[in-house]
Amino acid sequence: MRTHNNLFGRIAAFETLHAANQKARKGKRCRPSCLRFEAQLEDNLIQLQHELLAGEYQLSGYRSFAVHEPKTRTITALINYRDRVVQQALIDVIEPLFEPAFISDSYACRAGKGTHAGAHRVQRMMVSRLRSHGKLYALKADVRRYFASINHATLKTLLRKKIACRQTLLLIDGIIDSYHTPGHAGTGIPIGNLTSQLFANIYLDALDQRIKCRLSEKHYVRYMDDFVVLHHDKDRLRYLRIDIELFLASQLQLELNHKTQIFPVSVRHGRGLDFLGYHIWPHKRRLRKDSLKRFKRRVRQLQRRYAEGRTHFPQIKQQLASWIAHARHGDALPAVARYLNSHPFRRSHHDRH
Structure with missing residues (x-):
């Protein structure tokens, strides 16, 4: 495997x-730390350099x-905006080294991917498996x-x-070592970085490569830490679950959620696949x-x-x-339109005057 030097x-x-600042400021332009940084942008970039x-x-x-949306969790975010600029610059240089080796069916945080493309791909896989074998099971984990x-x-x-550049590795190691999960030294990265x-x-690409290449499972889709494997043979999925659990534990020090399950997917009615914010069936x-x-809560x-x-x-x-x-x-636009039409946005009487 080729490694890259002279990156720093x-x-x-x-x-x-x-260029990194232009990306890092997205969604942060009104934050005080961003405003202060951009007030003397050239000087601050030169100082950072x-x-x-x-x-x-x-x-x-x-x-x-x-x-608290979509579920309650703790976000750990950078205090200083300038650190966002450094991290974006690092990403802009090293991401192209890893991206070409990622499987095409990894859909989180990648250009041209996302939840809609992932859901569409799952449906195509469902149709393909049903067409060739007449039945369908899902390993959802x-x-x-x-x-x-x-x-x-x-x-x-x-x-x-992939990376052999000493200064780049020092920067990366500093970012990794700057945080750990409370009570677990040497473990955890902050969601907000x-x-x-x-x-x-990069971490779960090892699992992707094992499932797609080593185990030859073509009907596999991952979105960050959620993934699904589709197959016509329930016993095959049971075997895959055991293999995946052993691989995660031994190679990546991870484990599957206890809600992991194997189940039949109905063709048109009954149980669909709950994945990427949708209930998915082969044809709907x-x-x-x-x-x-x-x-509705967000609209209110x-x-x-x-x-x-x-x-x-x-x-x-x-x-x-x-x-x-x-x-x-998700075929929910009529319901959304009805709700918005029946709940119009209005200024308060005090604000109008």
């Missing part, structure tokens, strides 16, 4: 850092907060506490299969009920903000656009 000069180049080249750069630290369980030493080993999505895909797709409930939150004058229609449209697209792919 590209990471620390002013042009790379400037100097610290990187001199080996003086230090990550500032993290803050933690809880989010996810990795238990995935981000919190990633082993630092194993992650570093996987990264070194820009690098974490790439690191997480439905949005999950809890997804529609979350949408935005309506309160709009009534109080704290947001405007362009921002509302932007925030709802991706969700409406998600609903469209």
Whole structure:
């Protein structure tokens, strides 16, 4: 396997850092730390470049907060905006080294992929398996506490299969070692780091390669820590589950969630596959009920903000656009339209005057 050297000069180049800032500011432009950084952008980028080249750069630290959608979990995010710029510059240089080797059926955090493409691919696989064998079973699984369980030493080993540049590895190791899951030294990466999505895909690529190449299972799709294997033989899926559990434990220090299950998928009615926010059958797709409930809660939150004058229609449209697209792919657009038509956005009387 080819390794790459002389990467750090590209990471620390002013042009790379400037381009990285343009990406890192997405969704953060109104944050005080971003505003301060961009108020003297050129000076701050030059200072960042100097610290990187001199080996003086230090990550500032993290803050933690809880989010409750789609489920309650703790997010650990960078305190200082400048660290986002460094991480984006690192991603821009090293991601192209790993991306070509990823399987095509890994759909999280990759250009041209995503939940809609993943769900469509699963449906095509279902149709193909049914056409050739007449019956269909699914192994539906996810990795238990995935981000919190990633082993630092194993992650570093996987990264070194492609990267040989000493300064780049020092930067990467510093990011990895800057955080650990409370009570578990040497384990865990923060969900809020820009690098974490790439690191997480690299980590489970070992599983992808085993299932697709070593075990020759072509009907396999993964979205971050969730994955599904489709087959006509239930016993084959039982064997795969055991193999996957042993591989995860021995090679990646991970384990499957206890909710992992094998079940038949109905052709048109009955049980479908709950995956990527949809209930999926071979010839139809439905949005999950809890997804529609979350949408309604989000609309009510935005309506309160709009009534109080704290947001405007362009921002509302932007925030709802991706969700409406998600609903469209799950045949839920009529239900969404009915809800929005019956719950219009209105300014409060005080705000109008």
